[in-house]
Amino acid sequence: DIQMTQSPSSLSASVGDRVTITCQASQDIKNYLNWYQQKPGKAPELLIYGASNLETGVPSRFSGGGSGTDFTFTIRSLQPEDIATYYCQQYDDLPLTFGGGTKVEIK
């Protein structure tokens, strides 16, 4: 199975800060990576697909990058409504696997 290692597991930042989350795959997954946002008590929502493509309707302050084994997810200017847990997910091979999540809080 492909292991997805996300870091940090949690972070605290101020409104307006730039926030970056990393996700490392245990093997080359090309750009077969998605990023999701999950707010408490809600289902996950897709933000980024194919490592760097912004899902329709998602604010442009969210972005993704990387390929192969190393990926990043960035919130350019953190907003109060961005408080959530973020997950990466690979779809290069079954079983589909998710990173452990990064909980983002406001300082």
Place this chain on the structure above:
Amino acid sequence: EVQLVESGGGLVQPGGSLKLSCAASGFIFSGSPMHWVRQAPGKGLEWVGRIKTKANNYATAYAASVKGRFTISRDDSKNTAFLQMNSLKTEDTAVYYCTRITGDFRFDFWGQGTLVTVSS
């Protein structure tokens, strides 16, 4: 508007069975592979399995943790996917989500989830 609505969750004893349903609307259900993803309380997301379309012989695949105990099926005439769960264990306690996957492998719509609690 795309909607996925799960139902069938509840409290079940270890070793018991439960069948979840996922009612879909707002898109061509028969053309969409469907997946199940679960989330144990306070934990991360775990892929459970998927079923492909009729064109792909309704092929299924499962996570190792549920293989042999869980079965995914679908009824395209009712726009519904199912997750039959047998021999349930306490570690199967989770919110179960059904989700649609697109041709470019995006889980773009999710249901609201249904809670399964396995406890004596």
